[in-house]
Amino acid sequence: MKAQDYPRPAVAVDLVIFTVLDADLKLLMVRRREDPFSGCWALPGGFVRVGAAADQGEDLDEAARRELTEETGLPARSVFLEQFHAFGRAGRDPRMRVISVAYYALVSPELAPFAVAGGDVAAVRWFSLSELPAAELAFDHAEIIAVAASRIRRSLDSTSIALELVPRSFSIAELRAVHEAIDGVTHDPANFRRRFLRMVADGLIEEAPGQRVTGKRRAKVYRFRRPRT
Amino acid sequence: MKAQDYPRPAVAVDLVIFTVLDADLKLLMVRRREDPFSGCWALPGGFVRVGAAADQGEDLDEAARRELTEETGLPARSVFLEQFHAFGRAGRDPRMRVISVAYYALVSPELAPFAVAGGDVAAVRWFSLSELPAAELAFDHAEIIAVAASRIRRSLDSTSIALELVPRSFSIAELRAVHEAIDGVTHDPANFRRRFLRMVADGLIEEAPGQRVTGKRRAKVYRFRRPRT
């Protein structure tokens, strides 16, 4: 039996799209319009396009960006997107064997309101992690979400992902709020500030023009020293 | 067009199997016996078994353990195995679209000599990272290896993976040698010792009976406080 003749699974990409709104970590779910799980909330995603013969189709990252745009309307270029795990348990899709490569996406709060239902999606909605309707989640998406959340929590300290969840220019308090929303603890403003200023000294962050006016004392604003779109 | 009717990719698992021998980080490659890349060195691995209808086949982790045993003869139960990335670039297999879910495995040096060629493999061999025959590597396996190596280097400090690469009972110097082999730097014995003793204090590691006789001064030996097979 040749390799080409083995039965094959379907392969999909699923997206766990995070943002921080109202000082809370939220993720974007879509309401399914078709069976299975019609009417349930699911992660945005879809099948990877696999060509035939000479054209072998799109890459995984490409598929993820395409689904992001198709189903949520978010501008793929401005969104941080990273693959984190493949889920392939037998039976996770009742129709057939489906292996899903999962990505997490980080969307700045400025962009979050622009998510709209597209493709074959009935609606989109930002959910707090705690308010997810556990009983109405499609497939094994609850498990995928749990893995994604623990992954970004673990990466919070060792990477600069928090900077992807903040407006283009931001105050120290705003970045602190993102950290607090993600890991659920509160940070001392003075101590957080010192760590932050080290990042400025390291050249990762720089002062930006303008100030943040919140109704109280004004704060300096900063920006990530890296081309953002 | 129904979901079931889309063209599908083949899905494989590939294993990057590490051990530490002669104070050097090594990985296990197999020599291919069939085209494509017949005669080349490749990562152990193979296609995921996908059933039909009611039986949807084996899980990804299951497939990884199966291939580990089939192709290398290593005892799957005693090997640390973790998925780290899916590779799916179009064209990475000339025959057809193949998406490969990659795992890294950590094998204690006691077990490493028991690797033998099995299945449709012509030979197995432990390679140092630096002596890999770059020109004779199959598919995109060089890239997969690079990602795996950088991943375990990054995890070295935040996890206890080094403990998977050491004999059942080990001296502090042996664990230090593993760290040095993986990240390529040397550690001050005194400072490394202090960090190590904190792990003992935390209950992660405990003293083991016996001593390590190296020809010089004898060293105490320790063991990971966790059932090992």
Next chain:
DNA sequence: ATAATAGTGTCTATTAGACAATATCCT
């Protein structure tokens, strides 16, 4: 005795965290 490695002690610099105090800005 010597060489080599195991193991101890000490000093400095960096960092996290707790917390007090001051500065600025809006109402």
Next chain:
DNA sequence: AGGATATTGTCTAATAGACACTATTAT
């Protein structure tokens, strides 16, 4: 003026890293 937040200062404990030193054992 008063409340809230930004910002600065100070103290303590934990840790990494450099490095000198002592202890043990094979040869």
